[in-house]
Amino acid sequence: NAGVTQTPKFRVLKTGQSMTLLCAQDMNHEYMYWYRQDPGMGLRLIHYSVGEGTTAKGEVPDGYNVSRLKKQNFLLGLESAAPSQTSVYFCASSFRWALRLRANVLTFGAGSRLTVL
Amino acid sequence: AQKVTQAQTEISVVEKEDVTLDCVYETRDTTYYLFWYKQPPSGELVFLIRRNSFDEQNEISGRYSWNFQKSTSSFNFTITASQVVDSAVYFCALSEGLRSGNTPLVFGKGTRLSVIA
Numbered sequence A: 001n002a003g004v005t006q007t008p009k010f011r012v013l014k015t016g017q018s019m020t021l022l023c024a025q026d027m028n029h030e031y032m033y034w035y036r037q038d039p040g041m042g043l044r045l046i047h048y049s050v051g052e053g054t055t056a057k058g059e060v061p062d063g064y065n066v067s068r069l070k071k072q073n074f075l076l077g078l079e080s081a082a083p084s085q086t087s088v089y090f091c092a093s094s095f096r097w098a099l100r101l102r103a104n105v106l107t108f109g110a111g112s113r114l115t116v117l
Numbered sequence B: 001a002q003k004v005t006q007a008q009t010e011i012s013v014v015e016k017e018d019v020t021l022d023c024v025y026e027t028r029d030t031t032y033y034l035f036w037y038k039q040p041p042s043g044e045l046v047f048l049i050r051r052n053s054f055d056e057q058n059e060i061s062g063r064y065s066w067n068f069q070k071s072t073s074s075f076n077f078t079i080t081a082s083q084v085v086d087s088a089v090y091f092c093a094l095s096e097g098l099r100s101g102n103t104p105l106v107f108g109k110g111t112r113l114s115v116i117a
Helices: none
Strands: A004-007 A010-013 A019-025 A031-038 A042-051 A054-057 A064-067 A073-078 A087-094 A112-116 B003-005 B010-014 B019-021 B024-026 B032-039 B046-052 B059-061 B064-069 B074-079 B088-098 B111-116
Touching: A004 A087, A019 A031, A019 A087, A019 A112, A031 A073, A042 A064, A042 A073, A042 B088, A073 A087, B003 B088, B010 B019, B019 B111, B024 B074, B032 B074, B046 B059, B046 B064, B074 B088
Parallel strands: A010 A112, B010 B111
Antiparallel strands: A004 A019, A019 A073, A031 A042, A031 A087, A042 A054, A064 A073, A087 A112, B003 B024, B019 B074, B032 B046, B032 B088, B059 B064, B064 B074, B088 B111
């Protein structure tokens, strides 16, 4: 099982450029998430999705957009990158919350390191 | 609103010492889940444990043990006889339970543990 796969693993952007991070999971998880990790800040939720065509904002959604057109994929877009978006981005997925035995046990991807100059 | 505090930013111990990582949480919900994740130097995030608010029993898994105390809103993690391989950043996280599901995980800022040989 590949689990959660993120592409690309590394990317350098110039301020104002756009890009999309792709997350793919093969575990048939209903829920998917995008977090960012910054030094001393822990993991902060950007956006999440509870199913195809459904997305919701997290703690730090500004400057990002997401789409979940297929159950297995969750895309994170930066329309106009800013240096403040330099970070490591983690995608995660989980079974739907109603399945209590596995409630909210997240499986994470390996991370994508983004640098905005 | 839910909040997780890991007051210890960095801890350094000598191999074979015991070490406790503190986690204090805030929630207004009576139903919630607490988690610990490990992030080794390689960067991936590894799930360690999930505990729900109805179960205050302490748990032991090999050299790892967890102490959940609702009276002090704490969910502390102890590593017994620490090893160099335990060197990592450890995150505590909280998910509140709502009538229709659970909220996404909110993470603490993490504690960096260094085990010196």
